[in-house]
Amino acid sequence: MVKVTAPWCIQAKQDGTRITMLTAYDYLLANILDESGIDILLIGDSLGMVIQGENDTLGVTIEDIIYHTKIVAKAVKRALVIGDMPFMSFQVNADEALHNAGRIIKEGNAQAVKLEGGKEVVPQVRAIVKAGIPVMGHLGLTPQSVNEFGGFKVQSKSELGIRKLISNALALEDAGVFAIVLEAIPSEAAKRVTEHLKIPTIGIGAGPDCDGQVLVTYDMLGVTDFHLRFVKRYALLRETISDAAKQYIKEIKSGVFPSTEYAYNIEIENDLPDESTLIDETYSGEESDSFDDLF
């Protein structure tokens, strides 16, 4: 098993190997995705919307990211674990950005960070990269700028927009990022950015010509209930979970569950020394070192 690293991603572009990336926020799903062979797991600030139920990502804190990154990192053996830098954790200046990136690595056990923005974040990227922390960039529809964009809207739809995008991507590459996420831009724009860069692009709603693809895992699994154009649902877990929950409720109400096969139908042995033994109030049950008895 070869552990995925930032240099591995750059090599993948040179080799023409497409990079696969998904978001992860918890131990069990991260473990399943890692064992399935995903290359990169991002603890995205999308957790503000997916996990916390907010309308945007702006309220996510550095503590939220560290908490989720730490439990994801514990579950992962092969994938590159990237912690997202939340809104206002890097925008103020390079020192703060470096401090917070360092926390995501030291406390969250990530192997890289991601941050949104173009030329305006170059000093931050340089400071973080100089400290030995790999940085992934993020351009196009950067959700932390939702108020500036006036909503979640496709970006870089004009020739000028595409040229600005390319120039931001080149500035990030020059500052040392090892890959760039391109979100919600026309396929033509993503293709042109990708052709200009030596580092890989990872698309989300950016068409087929990026060097890799990322989706929010709960969207891809069909758990979320809104259907963005760029999201392919590889499973319909919302329906599956809802059907299971409805059946569970029905069976409890009707007494079908738990039937004998789901219960411990054990004949109670009489281990009282004599019939008159009083119940010992301090007795807290038999001690067991494992769960074996429960299966």
Ligand code: KIV
């Ligand atoms: O926060 C996130 O999950 C992201 C991905 C969608 C790229 O930034």
